[in-house]
Amino acid sequence: MAMKRISYKNIASPKGFKATGIHCGLKHKKKDLGLLVSEVPASVAGVFTTNAIIAAPLLITKDVVYQTGKMQAIIVNAGNANACTGKQGMADAYTMQKLTADKLGIDRNLVGVASTGVIGEHMKMDPVTEGIKQLDPVDELEGAMSFSQAIMTTDTVTKNTSYQTIIDGKEVIIAGTAKGSGMIEPNMATMLGFITTDANIESKYLQKALKSITDITFNAITVDGDTSTNDMVVVMANGMAENNTLTPDHPDWENFVQTLHVVSQELAKMIAKDGEGATKLIEVEVKGAITDAEARKIAKTVVGSPLVKTAVFGNDANWGRIIAAVGYSGATLDPNAITIHIGTTKVVENGEPVAFSEEDLIVYLKQPEVKIYVDIHQGDGLGTAWGCDLTYDYVQINATYRS
Amino acid sequence: MAMKRISYKNIASPKGFKATGIHCGLKHKKKDLGLLVSEVPASVAGVFTTNAIIAAPLLITKDVVYQTGKMQAIIVNAGNANACTGKQGMADAYTMQKLTADKLGIDRNLVGVASTGVIGEHMKMDPVTEGIKQLDPVDELEGAMSFSQAIMTTDTVTKNTSYQTIIDGKEVIIAGTAKGSGMIEPNMATMLGFITTDANIESKYLQKALKSITDITFNAITVDGDTSTNDMVVVMANGMAENNTLTPDHPDWENFVQTLHVVSQELAKMIAKDGEGATKLIEVEVKGAITDAEARKIAKTVVGSPLVKTAVFGNDANWGRIIAAVGYSGATLDPNAITIHIGTTKVVENGEPVAFSEEDLIVYLKQPEVKIYVDIHQGDGLGTAWGCDLTYDYVQINATYRS
Numbered sequence: 137m138a139m140k141r142i143s144y145k146n147i148a149s150p151k152g153f154k155a156t157g158i159h160c161g162l163k164h165k166k167k168d169l170g171l172l173v174s175e176v177p178a179s180v181a182g183v184f185t186t187n188a189i190i191a192a193p194l195l196i197t198k199d200v201v202y203q204t205g206k207m208q209a210i211i212v213n214a215g216n217a218n219a220c221t222g223k224q225g226m227a228d229a230y231t232m233q234k235l236t237a238d239k240l241g242i243d244r245n246l247v248g249v250a251s252t253g254v255i256g257e258h259m260k261m262d263p264v265t266e267g268i269k270q271l272d273p274v275d276e277l278e279g280a281m282s283f284s285q286a287i288m289t290t291d292t293v294t295k296n297t298s299y300q301t302i303i304d305g306k307e308v309i310i311a312g313t314a315k316g317s318g319m320i321e322p323n324m325a326t327m328l329g330f331i332t333t334d335a336n337i338e339s340k341y342l343q344k345a346l347k348s349i350t351d352i353t354f355n356a357i358t359v360d361g362d363t364s365t366n367d368m369v370v371v372m373a374n375g376m377a378e379n380n381t382l383t384p385d386h387p388d389w390e391n392f393v394q395t396l397h398v399v400s401q402e403l404a405k406m407i408a409k410d411g412e413g414a415t416k417l418i419e420v421e422v423k424g425a426i427t428d429a430e431a432r433k434i435a436k437t438v439v440g441s442p443l444v445k446t447a448v449f450g451n452d453a454n455w456g457r458i459i460a461a462v463g464y465s466g467a468t469l470d471p472n473a474i475t476i477h478i479g480t481t482k483v484v485e486n487g488e489p490v491a492f493s494e495e496d497l498i499v500y501l502k503q504p505e506v507k508i509y510v511d512i513h514q515g516d517g518l519g520t521a522w523g524c525d526l527t528y529d530y531v532q533i534n535a536t537y538r539s
Numbered sequence: 540m541a542m543k544r545i546s547y548k549n550i551a552s553p554k555g556f557k558a559t560g561i562h563c564g565l566k567h568k569k570k571d572l573g574l575l576v577s578e579v580p581a582s583v584a585g586v587f588t589t590n591a592i593i594a595a596p597l598l599i600t601k602d603v604v605y606q607t608g609k610m611q612a613i614i615v616n617a618g619n620a621n622a623c624t625g626k627q628g629m630a631d632a633y634t635m636q637k638l639t640a641d642k643l644g645i646d647r648n649l650v651g652v653a654s655t656g657v658i659g660e661h662m663k664m665d666p667v668t669e670g671i672k673q674l675d676p677v678d679e680l681e682g683a684m685s686f687s688q689a690i691m692t693t694d695t696v697t698k699n700t701s702y703q704t705i706i707d708g709k710e711v712i713i714a715g716t717a718k719g720s721g722m723i724e725p726n727m728a729t730m731l732g733f734i735t736t737d738a739n740i741e742s743k744y745l746q747k748a749l750k751s752i753t754d755i756t757f758n759a760i761t762v763d764g765d766t767s768t769n770d771m772v773v774v775m776a777n778g779m780a781e782n783n784t785l786t787p788d789h790p791d792w793e794n795f796v797q798t799l800h801v802v803s804q805e806l807a808k809m810i811a812k813d814g815e816g817a818t819k820l821i822e823v824e825v826k827g828a829i830t831d832a833e834a835r836k837i838a839k840t841v842v843g844s845p846l847v848k849t850a851v852f853g854n855d856a857n858w859g860r861i862i863a864a865v866g867y868s869g870a871t872l873d874p875n876a877i878t879i880h881i882g883t884t885k886v887v888e889n890g891e892p893v894a895f896s897e898e899d900l901i902v903y904l905k906q907p908e909v910k911i912y913v914d915i916h917q918g919d920g921l922g923t924a925w926g927c928d929l930t931y932d933y934v935q936i937n938a939t940y941r942s
Contacts, residue, residue, distance in 0.1 A: 189866030189874045189890070220862055222875075222891040255859025256892040365863050442845070443937055450938025456658025459623055460768050463592030471592045472625075487592070488625040489659040528934050534846055535853025535930075 138301070139395040142309070145298035146280035148273075150309040150334035151376035152176060155279040157286025160267025162215030162253070162260060169267040170286035171236065172330055173209040177246055178374035180207035181343035183350050185367035191219035192229040193249035194368055200248045205339045207372055210248035210330065211236040211268065212287050214315075216259050217326065218251040219365040228259040235268045252289055252315065252326040252366055280313065287315045287328055290533055295406040301395045303379040303388040308335045310392075312399045314369075316407035329354065329369035329403055335392060336375035337382040344384070345393045346371050346400075353400035356432060356521045357408045371396070408522035409505075413529030417505045418448055421520045424512040430467040431519030434510060437465035439523035448506050449525035453497040455483040462510055469512045477509040541704070542798040545712070548701035549683035551676075553712040553737035554779035555579060558682040560689025563670025565618030565656070565663060572670040573689035574639065575733055576612040580649055581777035583610035584746035586753050588770035594622035595632040596652035597771055603651045608742045610775055613651035613733065614639040614671065615690050617718070619662050620729065621654040622768040631662040638671045655692055655718065655729040655769050683716065690718045690731055693936055698809040704798045706782040706791040711738045713795075715802045717772075719810035732757065732772035732806055738795060739778035740785040747787070748796045749774050749803075756803035759835060759924045760811045774799070811925035812908075816932030820908045821851055824923045827915040833870040834922030837913060840868035842926035847911075852928035854904040856897055858886040865913055872915045880912040 148155045152175035162168040182201040184194055200207050211232050218225050229249050237244035251259075273279055284294035298311035312331040337345075346369070354369055375381075382392050409417035420439045425431035438444055441461040447454040455476055462474060476484035479500040481492050500506070506525075551558045555578035565571040585604040587597055603610050614635050621628050632652050640647035654662075676682055687697035701714035715734040740748075749772070757772055778784075785795050812820035823842045828834035841847055844864040850857040858879055865877060879887035882903040884895050903909070909928075 187863065187866040188870075188872055189862060189877075217859070220859065220874075220887070220890055220892065222889070255863060256887070365866060442933075446934055446937035449934065452938065456620070456623060459592060460590065460658060463590040463768060467591075469591055471623075474592075484623070484659070486625070487623055489623065526934060527938075528931050530845075531849055531852065531929060531931050531934060534849035535855065 139299045139398060142298050142300045144277065145300065145309055145311055146277055146296055147172060147283065147311045147313050147330060147332045148275045148280040149298060149311055150332045152334060152374050153332045154273035154275045155283035156271050156273040157282035158267060158270055161263030162213055167282060167286035168213055168215045169264065170212045170283040171209060171271045171273050172283055172332070173240060173273050174372055174374040176374055176376065177206040177208045178372035179337055179339040179342050180370060180372050181339060181346040182368060182370040183346060183354065185364060187365050189220065189365045191217055191251060191366045192221060192225040193218055193251045194366060196229050196233055197248040197250060197368060197370065200245060201370065204245040206246055207248050207370065208242050208246040209236060209240055210250060210370065212250040212328065213264060214252050214287055214289055216251060216253040216257055217255045217366050218259050220256040221258050224258055228261055231261060232264060235265060239268055239271070248370060250328055250368060252287065252328055255365060284313045289315065289326065290412050291315050291410055293410055295403055295410065297399055297402040299395050299399055301391055303335060303377065303382065303392060306377045306379045308377045308379060309333060310395050310399050312403050314403040314407055316410050326364040326366045327354065327407060331371040331399060333371070333373045334375070334377035335373045335382060336377060336379045337373045341383055342371055342373050345396055348393060349397040349400050351432065353397065353404045356436065357404050357523065405522050408524055411524035412533045413527040414524030415527055416448060416525045418508065418523045418525065419505065419520060420508045420510065422510045423518050424514055425517030425519065426468050426515040427517045428519055431517040432521060434462055434465040434467045435519045435521035437461050438508065438510065439521045442526055445523065445526035448501060449527050451498050451501040453478055453483060453494060453501065458508060459484060462512070468514060470514065473513040475511040479507055542702045542794070542801060545701050545703045547680065548703065548712055548714055549680055549699055550575060550686065550714045550716050550733060550735045551678045551683040552701060552714055553735045555737060555777050556735045557676035557678045558686035559674050559676040560685035561670060561673055564666030565616055570685060570689035571616055571618045572667065573615045573686040574612060574674045574676050575686055575735070576643060576676050577775055577777040579777055579779065580609040580611045581775040582740055582742040582745050583608070583773060583775055584742060584749040585771060585773040586749060586757065588767060590768050592623065592768045594620055594654060594769045595624060595628040596621055596654045597769060599632050599636055600651040600653060600771060600773065603648060604773065607648040609649055610651050610773065611645050611649040612639055612643055613653060613773065615653040615731065616667060617655050617690050617692055619654060619656040619660055620658045620769050621662050623659040624661050627661055631664055634664060635667060638668060642671055642674070651773060653731055653771060655690065655731055658768060687716045692718065692729065693815050694718050694813055696813055698806055698813065700802055700805040702798050702802055704794055706738060706780070706785065706795060709780045709782045711780045711782060712736060713798050713802050715806050717806040717810055719813050729767040729769045730757065730810055734774040734802060736774070736776045737778070737780035738776045738785060739780060739782045740776045744786055745774055745776050748799055751796060752800040752803050754835065756800065756807045759839065760807050760926065808925050811927055814927035815936045816930040817927030818930055819851060819928045821911065821926045821928065822908065822923060823911045823913065825913045825915070826921050827917055828920030828922065829871050829918040830920045831922055834920040835924060837865055837868040837870045838922045838924035840864050841911060841913065842924045845929055848926065848929035851904060851909050852930050854901050856881055856886060856900040856904065861911060862887060865915070872917060876916040878914040882910055
């Protein structure tokens, strides 16, 4: 049974999930506090920032994922990252966990916490405390949308996707929401991703599934070592679809992983496309590297090059910047065996320029999604990365972020 | 004897050096062809791009440095990088070498070639051929200035410095010129540097001296692996000051190396300050790392962060972005042992925010040179890196470079 996208479903659609989001007062007017909750404790998996400086809420959520091994709810705020806030920051994050647990009448060790926003300012706990009391999660689209809005910072659109598949004859939904945005590559953006599913699966296998797809989805936009203090993606699987427990030996294992992959990839692409100030999604697909990892490294280097990003913004078929980025990616390559296409137009073959119509390429580059294909002819390694163009608006947004 | 800066001296000032630059027709109107020449074959040292894709002229100059071991002249053009131009590109670079050698009546193996400009277009050899015939190098300021102008691409100012010192009682001059600019970090800029001196030193020791300072000068703005296809720095030492040959055992060895260091560092800082669209030089000084290399890595990561760069442009004391960059630098650190100053204002201590006057810092951030000090309290490692702010003009310049 193939998966299918169900556009009207959302993170509150898998059986037993509810969500909500409100304005509590960390931002001026917009929603800034969200809650995602499952009727029963859910299996949980998570991937977290590799930044050496880790925000307080992540330390708590990591404990839930790795120590408790189950999660039933996660409380999320935007407007303050609660990072570099010392002991007070830890205390505040624990307070958020405790208040949420008390409100829901569940064990605090089942409650995750996530934050995004300015680094180094202590949380205003009065509005958060009042806000948590007011949260009223529902299993409807409205609840999911308000949650998606409450996790936004400089995001311009909410990011949601959902797929349905059949496992053991049972309908299973995997849905996700995420926030970006920042300059995705090569710098840190706080990326938060929340994926819900009613599939029945143990935490250890859910973690295995998430790990297997992270490098080719979320990490293909946010590079290891270029992460923020607050990045996290968590998946909650509450088992209420009542399929037989998924393990790698289950006949539908691959189906489940593929569906999770597609949900993750769509969220990742939405984050890249909504990079700060971005007007275009850039996709770089590399083949012919000696390994998949090297192919991804090249793809990420090209999509992260400020000179490539500004050229795409300027509708400039400046492939010299593309090949230069391939060259400094550090991957094993032969300069005379590189082929580059921009869209369907070949611009480089055997490392040398090919005649092409600049006019036609300008028309292509004006599209909202620009694809760059690089073949380095060294092996079978494949990799894709996503990013966005670098624009005046990026500078404007980030030169005045706190003002 | 201490070195001293002599502002009116230049690359044509060391005994026996001449220079010139003219417009030959690779650019619309500006100078685009330069020649630097020594009366006698000079000892030579060079550092070259680590990009896997290396422009044709660099292959030739590398041969001169590593095979011939002496250089008497170098021909440089701007407007075309002669990179990714295949066999024709190599033939064109050899032609430039040969024409220059013939004009000067010297062996072609004593002539280096350097190019900067657009990648992937074949050289227009007619104007270059005609231009080489017209070159008339002189040992005056005018010759040095016209050479400096002829190597510029998007540079807004020429970059020159010169120091004088005494070795064995002889006056020795070390002078240099360079071009940037691009976004220095984290991306490739074509950086060309030409340093002349009348010191007497063998090529192998000149190379040793250059290598010893490259990481803390030119590589502190252009990171390994983030280099262009055309980067190079060459030093020519023609011995006409008639000091006893410099070796590491010579009593003035350190004096010579320090003078070369200062010349290189000044050129590097000038390149960083004139980064495309830049309004400010940013200097990041890191101490307390476990090694100097780790300190430099942190410094380069901070100064290369687009979010730090835009914050500095916006006069925003957003130290959260600084500490986040420290965190993702990959260096060994303790999040709770980080101190950060912006100028003389402490903004972070023990990883936590310190109260400070935003108003005072805004005044500081509006200065043309902004210094950021990071102490991670892990060891004795020191390192400094230089960069520039990220501005609307950077986007404008690079979105329309070829238009």
